[in-house]
Amino acid sequence: MLSDNRYHRQMLFEPIGEAGQRSIQESHVLIIGVGALGSSSSEMLVRAGVGKITLMDRDYVEESNLQRQQLFSEEDVKNQTPKVIAAKNRLQAINSHTIIEAKVIDVGVEELDSIAEEVDVIIDATDNFDTRLIINDICQKYRKPWVYGACVASYGVTFTVLPDETPCLQCLMDHIPNDGATCDTVGIISPAVQMVVAHQVTEVIKLLTDNQDALSGKLIAFDLWKNQQMELKVATLKDENCPSCSQAKYPNLEYQAQVKTAVLCGRNTVQIRAGTQKNFHFIQFKEHLKDLNLTNFFSNPYLVSFEIDPFRIVVFKDGRTLIHGTKNPQEAKKLYYRFVG
Amino acid sequence: MKIRVNGEGVQLKQPIQTVEELLHHLNLEKKSLIIEHNHIILKKDQHRESQVSDGDQFEIVHFVGGG
């Protein structure tokens, strides 16, 4: 009974129809980042009936997320639930038919390389340009469309990148902006998130239902507070010498398998991930820590956290570690080697 | 000198010659952005040469990273 009615209104929408609905249900969408953008787009797509959704995110739920990250609850904050796990629980309650694959990982080249081929489209819901440029090049390599989306304050911007057709992000951006404007410094209002996602998900549905002609083809931006809307036809900016989309060099996929540190913008936190081949024994590690009588020791099946004044250390199952309370990678590494090895 | 930026009138108190100067004046030089000048999309290397005149229209979109 449910299955007859569930997608009726969406199928009534003429460009989708019965055939479009079937395509949606047979599709696989990868959403990278499950913060504000990823929470919203995954909910829309799960409700739309997408067959399979893979979610990737490196973080766990914190109180300051609740203002805009619609899939999470106070319970998730209390349990320090990884975002993809909390998201999956909620999404699965909304639609039990969608297959949801939840991966608690820091998305890098390898993670994308192993999945890109099997997905139909990738939604960018990350919070940094490093990951976006990896997505950009992976999508060129595997000839997959992806939808850039980002927002800060009351401003948002989005663009759909189609291999062999549109410019790519590398063509459009001459440098990675470092003006310090992030959600942690100038804030963000929830409607700006929803507006970006409205564009992103509409583009994805067009792609999944074979409505390529309806794609916007424009770089779209808006400022909801200033009542501004911009749409630029950027097709002429496709760069014949672009190493990503014209020369197949994929500079953003070059990678060294070594310990990597990243300062998380605006969060006074350093992330450390070990080289790729290192095996981490989470259970043993947890047991070992328990004996140390650490301050505010906490654990769930996905992570452990504890405090070494003035730092808070969070270690995920795969060994990836967040050191809160510092912006100094050297200082963070010292703590990492002391506890994680 | 008066121009329009993203649909809004902007009064320029000092004379501005080029798009590059305009970006500096608007405090946008650190941003990664795309500019449409009188309905024509500019390439980055055109910012320095493109002349700004009274009544010109600009659409400026900058990239942000938040999500």
Ligand SMILES: [Zn+2]
């Ligand atoms: Zn390109």
